[in-house]
Amino acid sequence: MSHDNSSPSFLQHHFHDVKQQYETAKLGMWAFILTEVLTFGGLFVAYVVYRSWYPEMFINANLLLDVNKGLLNTVVLITSSLTMALAIWAIQKKNKNLSLVMLILTFILAFMFLGIKYLEYSHKFEVGQLPGEYYSYMGPEIAHINNPHIFFSIYFMMTGLHGLHVAIGMGLIGWLIYATAKGNLHSEYYTPMEMIGIFWHLVDLIWIYLFPLFYLIG
């Protein structure tokens, strides 16, 4: 340990000072965000290519999605982004209780998002609007449309990977609630909350594109 006794307990020994530790965390987080953009990017490319090949199929298959549930999830996710940002704002202002309330609200909103997604998914499983070879829905809207299973392959891959991110985010926010309540995070050191906040806003960011691309075609 090269630090003297006056260095704070949250400063890890391999960092020179608090500022360096903070900036390193932030640089690492944004490098991770870059890889996340490229991970989803592959799926966005699949979307663009298949939509350019089958424009009519996308417009018709899109009618099978529930715009109201999509819009509701948009509102839920934007609100959760706000509560996440306010949790950080509150802890910066040394208001631990408000920060906890905001984190719990974010957690509940994330759970709501997954609940609404579950309703959508379970309906699609019921009627057979499934990816690839598992697709079996032959309703009147789709009878004359070729390749609706491709739309649902892309839909389930993109919203599924996004949903996985929401679930992981919920776990991380749950840990933040624990760490804040215990007092490990406070106005002097809240880097994990800020980093998980960036992750959570990315989840919001991706949904901002998924919503119009799947629910609002045509």
Added chain:
Amino acid sequence: MAHQHHITPLSIYLTIAATLLFLSGVTVWVSYVDLGAMNIVIAMLIATTKATLVVLFFMHLLWDDKKLLTIFVMSLMFLGIFITITLLDTEFRGGVNPEVKDSINKRAAFYDSLPLTDTHGNPVDEHGSSHHEEDEDHH
């Protein structure tokens, strides 16, 4: 503390969230107005406006060191390259080999019990040429 973090004012967070919710409503409303090819353009413009607000204010990049904004913009640039080069292949296959201009028509198992149709719903025979074209041959 050796350094002070920038604390975003509460009013900014609330204004941004309100704007995001408003724009979500606008994008749904606009999607019900038939503007042809402009629908997707407007939807993406609104989405990009929302994304920009999230990145600059919620993700704090407006006030952070610009190297972080550079990293993020670079990820978008590489996504742009990814999309452009892929489309240069998939969109122009027909220009080089006219016979592959038609879409790849992989089909789900449930189609096996149905008569084959092309992308416009016209029936096709097992060799992949549509009856429509065959009729033209007979004339």
